[in-house]
Amino acid sequence: MKAEQRQGIEEHRSLGERLQATRALTLALAEPLSDADATIQPNIDASPAKWHLAHTTWFLETFVLRDHVPGYGPVDERWAFLFNSYYEGEGARLERGRRGMITRPSLDEVRGWRARVDEAVQESLPTLGAEALTLIELGIHHEQQHQELFLTDILSTFAANPLEPAYAALPLRERVAAAPMAWLPGRDGVVEIGTDGRGFAFDCEGPRHRALLHPHALASRCVSNGEWQEFIADGGYDKAGLWLSEGWDWVSREGIRGPLYWNKDGSHFTLAGRRERDPAAPVAHVSYYEADAFARWAGARLPTEAEWEDRARLADAAGGHQLDRAGAVLPAAGGDWFGDVWNWTGSAYLSYPGFRPAEGTVGEYNGKFMSGQMVLKGASCATPRGHSRASYRNFFPPAARWQFTGVRLARDV
Known part of the structure; x- marks a missing residue:
């Protein structure tokens, strides 16, 4: 042979x-x-x-x-x-x-x-x-x-079930304190982003192209439940000046007072049923509107897609808290760039220079949704391990929050 x-x-x-x-x-x-x-x-x-x-x-x-x-x-x-x-x-x-x-x-x-x-x-x-x-x-x-x-x-x-049934048991993790949030300097100047052609990538991840980065820094971890509680206690959901116009209309119309599945007694609903919130764990189930408002409140902003991807190229895309087997999943403290929660960016989901959708019916997979969506990067605790990579482009409308979506801050320097 x-x-x-x-x-x-x-x-x-x-x-x-x-x-x-x-x-x-x-x-x-x-x-x-x-x-x-x-x-x-x-x-x-x-x-x-x-x-x-x-x-x-x-x-x-x-x-x-x-x-x-x-x-x-x-x-x-x-x-x-x-x-x-x-x-x-x-x-x-x-x-x-x-x-x-x-x-x-x-x-x-x-x-x-x-x-x-x-x-x-x-x-x-x-x-x-x-x-x-x-x-x-x-x-x-x-x-x-x-x-x-x-x-x-x-x-x-x-x-949605008043009985609050559990999908599966949740293995108890030892709680750890949230690490202090540090600011990691990002590169500035011309960088390349998008798939490098090694391994599988969806069509929307290419072509690889140049992007210009301005001086900036990225947070070393995602925003925690405890920090989000501070945002709520400071009236974050009541201050119109923190919100985009569409976001404020959404908050007011829907009566949004906190992340999805949060309860006033300090618990939240999970795949394992109602559980006490871990203040050190990354906040999850927040919309782009909420993420943007929190960033303003914190004196920061959301990272651009290019900023996030350029920094995450140094991280292990198969690391962190991701899905390995069947069972309940929940974001936990101590993760890295991948896992726990998808990170909202401030970048709209649009085509890269020279993008061409795949031929045939399967070409409807990504390109047709490049309108009214925002890019998320990374992976979540429900993402099968090995599925994501730095160039991966998740995308959802700005009001979506039933996914494990969270926040990593950025700021200009």
């Missing part, structure tokens, strides 16, 4: 093993749920757990098996209408706000569908060409994104 043949076999085997591990983790995340738990949609931002299991399966069945495996037939052609998310090229789909109405197929039927698709992908893997293998790689990273969404969405689901 030639060396290149052996290398090709090993690459196929490695891809297959990583896909299998990713798919298994999703099933493990769903293990604690009943069919009813997995069907509920608490709000239009969140999707039912069952929908996440089905959508990631539809992705592989559609873009890999249907398009690249001759003779493969879908388990049920009608399910494409239910589990397509936003791919216009794949035709009509169920309205997003009605995903919680999908009582059938059942959770067990979706599990069976996943098993059939997984088997078909693994069997066809040795015969697939480069395009299909690239789509499987994309499918792995796509599913990892949905694993984080799965956790944040089930948190939203259980938080």
